[in-house]
Every structure is written in structure tokens, then in C-alpha cells.
Amino acid sequence: MQPQDTVWIVDDDRSIRWVLEKTLEQEGIQCRLFESAESLTNLLDKEQPSVIISDIRMPGMDGLTLLNKLQNDHPYLPVIIMTAHSDLESAVASYQGGAFEYLPKPFDVEEAVSLVKRAIIHHKKSMPAELEVAEIEDDEEVSKEIIGEAPAMQEVFRAIGRLANSNITVLINGESGTGKELVAQALHRHSPRASNPFIALNMAAIPHDLIESELFGHEKGAFTGANTQRRGRFEQANGGTLFLDEIGDMPAETQTRLLRVLADGEFYRVGGHTPVKVDVRIIAATHQNLEGLVESGSFREDLFHRLNVIRIHLPKLAERREDIPKLARHFLSRAAEELAVEPKILTTETENYLSRLEWPGNVRQLENTCRWLIVMASGREVLIEDLPPELLNTTPSEQPFGSWEDALKNWVDDALASGQKAILDQVVPKFERIMIETALKHTAGRRRDASLLLGWGRNTLTRKIKELGIDNSDQDEE
Numbered sequence: 001m002q003p004q005d006t007v008w009i010v011d012d013d014r015s016i017r018w019v020l021e022k023t024l025e026q027e028g029i030q031c032r033l034f035e036s037a038e039s040l041t042n043l044l045d046k047e048q049p050s051v052i053i054s055d056i057r058m059p060g061m062d063g064l065t066l067l068n069k070l071q072n073d074h075p076y077l078p079v080i081i082m083t084a085h086s087d088l089e090s091a092v093a094s095y096q097g098g099a100f101e102y103l104p105k106p107f108d109v110e111e112a113v114s115l116v117k118r119a120i121i122h123h124k125k126s127m128p129a130e131l132e133v134a135e136i137e138d139d140e141e142v143s144k145e146i147i148g149e150a151p152a153m154q155e156v157f158r159a160i161g162r163l164a165n166s167n168i169t170v171l172i173n174g175e176s177g178t179g180k181e182l183v184a185q186a187l188h189r190h191s192p193r194a195s196n197p198f199i200a201l202n203m204a205a206i207p208h209d210l211i212e213s214e215l216f217g218h219e220k221g222a223f224t225g226a227n228t229q230r231r232g233r234f235e236q237a238n239g240g241t242l243f244l245d246e247i248g249d250m251p252a253e254t255q256t257r258l259l260r261v262l263a264d265g266e267f268y269r270v271g272g273h274t275p276v277k278v279d280v281r282i283i284a285a286t287h288q289n290l291e292g293l294v295e296s297g298s299f300r301e302d303l304f305h306r307l308n309v310i311r312i313h314l315p316k317l318a319e320r321r322e323d324i325p326k327l328a329r330h331f332l333s334r335a336a337e338e339l340a341v342e343p344k345i346l347t348t349e350t351e352n353y354l355s356r357l358e359w360p361g362n363v364r365q366l367e368n369t370c371r372w373l374i375v376m377a378s379g380r381e382v383l384i385e386d387l388p389p390e391l392l393n394t395t396p397s398e399q400p401f402g403s404w405e406d407a408l409k410n411w412v413d414d415a416l417a418s419g420q421k422a423i424l425d426q427v428v429p430k431f432e433r434i435m436i437e438t439a440l441k442h443t444a445g446r447r448r449d450a451s452l453l454l455g456w457g458r459n460t461l462t463r464k465i466k467e468l469g470i471d472n473s474d475q476d477e478e
């Protein structure tokens, strides 16, 4: 960086000013420190830095007001907003206010440095700020709060912040229960469509033959049982957002129709002849690998490209363990409130224990566990012994990935998504091998007894052992 690059840092916390100054000066970036936004703006009329870093919560003028002022008076000056409250609302508010970036505290100093360097380059190119100044919402419903301090979740917040004010199609990826719908709702709430409906439809939850009429509605008499005309989800979502969950499960014919609506902005109700015009933003979500589904031919490539404009990935809960205690506290207090009972708290041991589990059902499983605890745990403090039995049966480090049926189902999904064929040929021998070898272990290698345990005839077992090349030299056979 060049010596003339200066960064102005405003934060009422002396230690933050100090650590940023030390780190940036090591990189050859000059710093000027301010305790308050007012003292910074006073100087701004006389000279200007390359970048401003500002805390959000300060006595006197706060960071967002400062940001607003800078956007009006010095729109080309990049501002990095820091906040100790790494919540979605601050991220969105900073982006909406036109911040260059958002830095959640405590931050990684290297990250802060690289951010500042990026901002300096940006300033040199004198690019106009991209985001419009918008009203900052302060009436968020607490129930919609997305908790996430883990770096992977901060990425998600950034994406939501960047997409605020936009109408762009978004594809959300992530396992079941990771919060995809919550993110879709947040995208909607922070979009120009916020005052219009958010309509969600889960492709996996409706029978295939009903999907079309669910989405597009139907005319009276379109099919048996269609006694009245019905508006579909597309019409209900007009002007707003349609969230299509589990899009990978959409049947082929519906994919074709959806593609046409996205291209033309109009569709026909089932059994209808008059086109219906709609203006709907689509947010789609899936836990499947859509590229794989495209390759194997079960998802239309053209539709995939239409949906895959911006992608947000939601990490598994086990990939953001640091968020588990905070999520658990949040769910416990919400459940207690909903049930109008006394709140409960987790002991540190219980929090640590929960943080080490695998959580195959992700955030939803944790939420359900907390509801269970509010109802079932006896004391005010939740001890490890109070946890539901299924979380206690297994030591955290070797908790299996759900049931073996779930694991198998996931394997099948992946194998099919990646285009594999004749998959029973791969699995059946593996399955039989496990059954046979385990049964033989229980009978110390005796085939006759093992065949009884398995429920096979002895000859069948002998044949299978040969076919599969299983090592068994049992002599009691003949």
C-alpha cells in the first residue's frame, strides 16, 4: 500500500482502535483514530481518507447515521461497518445504508486488513457506491431472527445483505433443517417485495399429480373434484416471492411449465384457456445436488440455469458448532415463552455436550430437542442426564449419521444424483457380506448356525460365501 493511504477508524472502544491501528500500520497504512462519529465528520470537511472503518453502536451519532451522512456527502468513500452484534439485521442495515463491507466483531485481524486493502483499491477506482440508500427497518420480528456467528453463517448474512433491494432469483442449497426457508424469508423481507406475499411450497410434500394445480391453480371442472375455480400459488404470490422448496423433486412436466412461466411471465390454470400474468420472484431450495440431477437427466438443464443465478449454501449444523449454544438458548427461551412456562438453562457441561453431537437433523433437530427439554426436563437447569435418550445412547464422537436407513437413503440419493445406474448391483453384495460376516462372527464361523440366524438354507449360505469370496473355512459343513 502507498504511504498516502489513510484509514480513519471510529470506535468508542479504545482497544479496538488500538488493535486496528497497530495491524494496519504494519501494512504501511496510515491510521487516524476517532472516539466519536461527530469528531470524524468535523474533520471530513477539510480532508478525506481512503477508507473509513466505523463501529455501529456508539454514544452520540451511531455508525449507521454516520454511514447515511457519508453516503450523501461523500458517496465515493468506502465505509466498513463493524459491530459486536453479529446479527443479520446489522449486516443488512449496513449494506442497505451503502456500506462497502460489514465486519462482525470479534474479527480476524487478517480479514480486517484484507478488507481494508480491498476498500482502498475500490476507492482508487472511484467506483460509485452500488447500493441505494434505503430506509432501515427496525421493526424486525424477533421470531424470524437468524442466529449465526460462525464464519460460514456470516457469509450467508453477507449474501443476504448484498441481495437486499434486489429481485434476483436465488437458489439455496443445504441439508434438511439447516434454515433454508428462514433464509428465503429473510431475502423476501429485505427485498422491494417485502410488503407483498411470501408463499412457500414444498415439492416433496405434495403428491406429484397435484403439483400443477397447486402451483398454477385450476378452472372449475378441470378434473374430477375441481368443483370451483382455484388460484394457484403463483397467483397468490403475485408481486411477492414464491419459495419452491425441494425443487429437485419437481416432476419433469412441471419443470417444463415452470420454465415457460419464468420466460413469459404468464401461465394457464389447469384446464384454463386464458393466460394469467404474474410478477413473481422465485427463490428455490434443495438438499440435493442439482448438477447431478441435470447430468442424470432428471432435472432440466435450462431450468437449472434459470434458477442458479445466485447461490447461497447453508452449512450443516455440525459445520458451525460454535453456534449451537446460542441457538439452544434461543430455542429454549422461545419454547418457554410459547408454552408460557418457566425458562430453563443449560449447564456448561450440557452445552458442551450438545455442541459435540452430529445433529443429522440440523437446526430443526436442535429446536425440537429444546422443545422436548422445556416439557420433559424436571429442574430449571438442564443436566446432561436430562437430555432425550436418543442423544445419550451414543457418545458424541461416534454418533451415527441418523439411522442406517437414513444413511442408505442419502447414499442412494447421491448415487442417483451423480448419474449412477444399476445401483442394486453395488449395494446388495455389500449388504449380504455385512449380514453374513456378522452372523458368522456370532457363531464363531459355524455356517450351519449362521444360516439359522440369517434365516437362509445352509446351501444358500454356502453358495453366497463362495460368490462373495468371504473368508470362512468352517469344517462342520458336511
Ligand SMILES: Nc1ncnc2c1ncn2[C@@H]1O[C@H](COP(=O)(O)OP(=O)(O)OP(=O)(O)O)[C@@H](O)[C@H]1O
Residues within 6 Å of the ligand: 145, 146, 147, 148, 174, 175, 176, 177, 178, 179, 180, 181, 182, 183, 245, 287, 327, 363, 364, 367
Ligand atoms: N440460524 C437459525 N437461527 C434460528 N432459527 C433457525 C436457524 N436455522 C433454522 N432455524 C429454525 O429451524 C427450523 C428449520 O429451519 P427451516 O425450515 O428454515 O429449514 P429448511 O432447511 O428449510 O428445512 P427443510 O429443507 O427440511 O424444509 C425452523 O423452525 C427455523 O426457524
